[in-house]
Amino acid sequence: MPSLEEETESELSALIGSTVAGKYRVDRLIGRGGMGAVFQAANLAIGKRVALKFLNNEAAQNREASQRFQREAEAAGMAESAHIVQIFDSGVTDSGLPFLVMELLTGEDLRARLRREGRLSVPAALRIVSQVLRALLHAHEAGIVHRDLKPDNVFLCARDDDSSFVKLVDFGISKVAGARPADTLTRRGTVLGTAFYMSPEQAQSFADIDGRTDLFSVGAILFEMLAGKPPHVGPTYEAVLIAICTHDAVDVRTHAPEVPAGVAALVRRALERERAQRFQSAREFLNALTALEGTLGQEGSAWATPSSTSKAAALPAGKRYRTWVLGIMATLTGFTLTAYFVGRKSESTTVVQEAARPRTIAATSSVATAALVPTVVPVSSAAAIPTPLPIRVPPPVNAHRPPAAKPSAHVASGLKLNTKEP
Numbered sequence: 001m002p003s004l005e006e007e008t009e010s011e012l013s014a015l016i017g018s019t020v021a022g023k024y025r026v027d028r029l030i031g032r033g034g035m036g037a038v039f040q041a042a043n044l045a046i047g048k049r050v051a052l053k054f055l056n057n058e059a060a061q062n063r064e065a066s067q068r069f070q071r072e073a074e075a076a077g078m079a080e081s082a083h084i085v086q087i088f089d090s091g092v093t094d095s096g097l098p099f100l101v102m103e104l105l106t107g108e109d110l111r112a113r114l115r116r117e118g119r120l121s122v123p124a125a126l127r128i129v130s131q132v133l134r135a136l137l138h139a140h141e142a143g144i145v146h147r148d149l150k151p152d153n154v155f156l157c158a159r160d161d162d163s164s165f166v167k168l169v170d171f172g173i174s175k176v177a178g179a180r181p182a183d184t185l186t187r188r189g190t191v192l193g194t195a196f197y198m199s200p201e202q203a204q205s206f207a208d209i210d211g212r213t214d215l216f217s218v219g220a221i222l223f224e225m226l227a228g229k230p231p232h233v234g235p236t237y238e239a240v241l242i243a244i245c246t247h248d249a250v251d252v253r254t255h256a257p258e259v260p261a262g263v264a265a266l267v268r269r270a271l272e273r274e275r276a277q278r279f280q281s282a283r284e285f286l287n288a289l290t291a292l293e294g295t296l297g298q299e300g301s302a303w304a305t306p307s308s309t310s311k312a313a314a315l316p317a318g319k320r321y322r323t324w325v326l327g328i329m330a331t332l333t334g335f336t337l338t339a340y341f342v343g344r345k346s347e348s349t350t351v352v353q354e355a356a357r358p359r360t361i362a363a364t365s366s367v368a369t370a371a372l373v374p375t376v377v378p379v380s381s382a383a384a385i386p387t388p389l390p391i392r393v394p395p396p397v398n399a400h401r402p403p404a405a406k407p408s409a410h411v412a413s414g415l416k417l418n419t420k421e422p
Contacts, residue, residue, distance in 0.1 A: 012037050035059040053100040068172040075171035078142045083135035085169045107158040110151035119228035129222050131166035136282040140211040145175040149217035150197045195240040196230040200273045203241040212275045219270025227255035262292050
């Protein structure tokens with residue numbers, strides 16, 4: 001008898017190549033989770049590529065899971081924003097599987113980027129957070145609280161003009177104003193949400209949760225992008241929740257010293273345990289972030305990237321090794337080039353000095369002859385004339401001496417020498 005997992009696998013595999021609702025051809029599997037899977041499909045009428053998200057058979061039989069699935073479609077439709085994934089349609093297959101028709105996103109989620117890069121630079125992190133806040137601005141104004149913000153649900157789309165265009169996804173456990181309150185516990189008895197990014201009030205299942213719980217989650221995401229780890233960690237799910245409710249997050253500069261003080265203060269306020277001390281709206285958070293970016297931009301570019309030491313520490317071991325090897329090779333190359341050019345300069349100086357020596361040696365014969373002729377002075381004035389200093393007579397022109405180096409054109413011109421080869 002096949003297991004439940006095998007039945008689910010067979011069920012999902014059977015979808016590939018099928019036509020859903022008479023107009024969507026399922027092409028390939030993109031990803032899967034505990035409750036369903038996402039496929040790439042094509043609209044047969046217009047040829048547009050879309051994503052089809054299905055609940056598996058087990059989840060489809062669960063009323064709570066089905067309600068969340070439908071809530072995702074409603075919430076995304078109500079909160080219209082360029083930074084929220086679009087949902088075009090919904091329905092149920094002939095076999096009873098609920099599905100959503102969504103825009104097909106190309107890129108990677110923030111979790112994948114952090115897993116690859118360790119942590120992000122300050123400007124990259126702030127740019128992502130500003131887009132998340134713009135999405136929340138529209139969602140909160142529409143009365144929707146996401147309640148499950150985490151790097152996995154922040155998708156970074158690759159576009160022609162932007163490689164990190166943010167799209168918020170998965171509004172499945174969102175809270176919609178005016179709707180019947182959903183249960184705060186899942187079937188397994190755990191609080192809704194992901195522990196590392198959950199606000200203290202959400203961890204304690206407060207009934208009056210509002211948009212400020214999402215702002216706490218944004219602060220936790222920003223902390224992790226800068227520090228490479230969440231603000232609260234623990235060995236178990238429960239230990240993380242207790243830490244969130246009883247301990248303030250450490251200063252992000254404890255893990256990332258290069259983070260500017262203004263950015264650290266922004267993170268600290270977003271992670272306040274008391275909601276009244278946090279940013280009170282996505283608009284307020286976004287305004288503070290925008291003002292901070294302007295201030296940091298005026299201070300220069302030194303704040304923009306982690307220090308070389310910190311950046312190297314964030315690299316995987318293999319990349320760190322290659323970085324050090326390349327650095328050593330570059331240093332040795334620099335020393336070699338420096339020694340080469342210094343040697344060339346010294347050689348050129350010697351040539352010029354040797355070429356200038358004929359200026360002293362090549363004295364005219366009249367000067368030499370004059371030096372050999374004694375000066376006749378009357379006896380009456382001999383006492384008034386000082387004793388002449390001995391004159392150094394240069395050797396005869398035809399004396400044996402080593403050949404001089406060929407003078408440069410400038411030196412030869414000054415001495416009226418011929419620089420042409422004999």
